[in-house]
Amino acid sequence: MLLVAKRDRVGRDVLVSAMVERLAERKGSQVVSADGCGNGDSPEAAMMRGIVAVFAQNERALIRARTRAALVVKKENGERVGSVPYAWQVSGDDIHLEPNADEQEVIRTALNLRANGLTLRAIGTELASRRMLPRSGSGKWNPKSVRSLLSARKVNVA
Numbered sequence: 001m002l003l004v005a006k007r008d009r010v011g012r013d014v015l016v017s018a019m020v021e022r023l024a025e026r027k028g029s030q031v032v033s034a035d036g037c038g039n040g041d042s043p044e045a046a047m048m049r050g051i052v053a054v055f056a057q058n059e060r061a062l063i064r065a066r067t068r069a070a071l072v073v074k075k076e077n078g079e080r081v082g083s084v085p086y087a088w089q090v091s092g093d094d095i096h097l098e099p100n101a102d103e104q105e106v107i108r109t110a111l112n113l114r115a116n117g118l119t120l121r122a123i124g125t126e127l128a129s130r131r132m133l134p135r136s137g138s139g140k141w142n143p144k145s146v147r148s149l150l151s152a153r154k155v156n157v158a
Contacts, residue, residue, distance in 0.1 A: 012060035017053040119147040
């Protein structure tokens with residue numbers, strides 16, 4: 001038996017919920033809800049399981065839509081959304097981003113080195129030799145990180 005607190009916790013997708021039910025069934029088991037909703041083999045119980053699965057999927061879609069709408073509003077208000085990109089830092093109000101002067105200098109240097117024909121690996125080596133280290137503090141720039149650095153959202157790089 002797979003015991004769940006509530007049937008909607010099995011999955012927030014009708015297909016996933018049905019697959020879990022079928023897999024349990026194949027193993028000679030069943031999904032049992034502690035709240036009793038949809039338990040049993042009757043047609044009514046099967047219908048209830050289907051209804052709960054559809055409502056769980058709908059709730060997932062509503063959560064996704066509300067989250068997207070909230071993020072759009074935050075972005076429109078100039079508030080930080082997501083992680084802090086390289087060359088930026090969180091401002092004193094803990095909401096907005098402002099340029100990080102040291103990391104802006106790293107970007108300027110990397111862009112100049114690239115303009116002089118250096119490879120991504122060579123740029124990383126040169127940055128490390130100048131004590132311009134990645135945020136991770138590892139002391140080394142890998143080529144993928146240098147590529148991201150060169151395409152980082154930036155201001156004041158001229």
